[in-house]
Amino acid sequence: MPAEAGVTEGGIKLSPRLQRVAEFVLTGRPVADVGTDHAFLPIYLVQSGRVPLAIATDIAPGPYRAALANVRKWRLLDAISVRLGPGLTPLYPGEAATVVIAGMGGRTVRDILAAEPAVVAGTSRFIIQPMNAAEQVRRFMYGACWRIVHEEVVAAEGRLYEMVVFDPPSGQGADRAYDPYAADEVWMDLAFIFGPYLLSRPDAQVRSLVAQTAEKWRRICRQLDKAETSGAAAKQQVLADRLRRVAAWQAHAGAGCGRHDGDTRHEEG
Structure with missing residues (x-):
């Protein structure tokens, strides 16, 4: 797996791929990183002052322990909660304004979102960076009337990564971004x-x-x-x-x- 971050005297330095994710996290509000691996993103976001609190979750004991060790190393246990569990289940509705899900397949992301509707409804922004099948995420979020506010393709580590940022339904029905395509x-x-x-x-x-x-x-x-x-x-x-x-x-x-x-x-x- 390519390196997702480096270490400088001032703290964590993210890979270009994760740096793009960080730039769309809502400032001043808690963030959750689902499938955090080593917790590089939450550590960076807290160290940089972009967010006051973060939650780092992972389904696997190995990455969970690695994340916990890194948070301890940087003395951030008071600001970053490291939790073990699948998908959105370690989160309470409304405790994270931004939820990041990066590095998973699109079908897995879709299933994660579908499994916890209360957590989804209590979130102000999702930043999704699927490894494949981004179509599955877009279709699910379209059906739930979430709006795409930004999307891009990031070239990093010898491949292309899609990133899609979703904000909650506006009350005006399905995402109008698709209107020019709907007739065909x-x-x-x-x-x-x-x-x-x-x-x-x-x-x-x-x-x-x-x-x-x-x-x-x-x-x-x-x-x-x-x-x-x-x-x-x-x-x-x-x-x-x-x-x-x-x-x-x-x-x-x-x-x-x-x-x-x-x-x-x-x-x-």
Whole structure:
């Protein structure tokens, strides 16, 4: 596993990937880092003065002990609570304004969110950095009317990481960021897969992510060519429809345009 942080005389120095997460944590309010591993993010956030209190949780005894040892090392036991348990279960509703879930698969994140609706409802911001299947997180949060306020692709450690920041429902129904895609089922699927704001104003990292995914779909299509079942044909058609729209999007993105003109950045609440 790549190093997530270094140590300086002043304290913890985060990796570029975790530094981007830290920049979207709500200031002056408690944060929870779910799946904290070594508790580098909570330690940094407290040391830097961005948050007064933090909760570091992990499901595995090894990372839990490592996190506890690091918090003790930096003499932060009065500011950082280290807890053992799965997902959001170690948290009480409302005790953390920001909840960070980074480094897990999108399906796992979706299941974590679905398992603790009271904790989700009591949270002011989720920062999700899934290792894969970000679509699953976006679909779940869309169904719960949470709003994307920022998303980006971070290039670090030789790969691309998606980061999506969600704020609570505004009372106006589903996230309006998806409105430009809603009339076309395939475009809507692509908005869930790649992100509505990322598609609208892509940078080099977003274009690389889309290109990598499209190449994976083309490989799957070639494999499906050898299958002679109705299910294989249907799946191939779905991928072919996506690839046609991706090709059109890539042509526009290469010209400096995206799918629509929605803004990709919002001020923190």
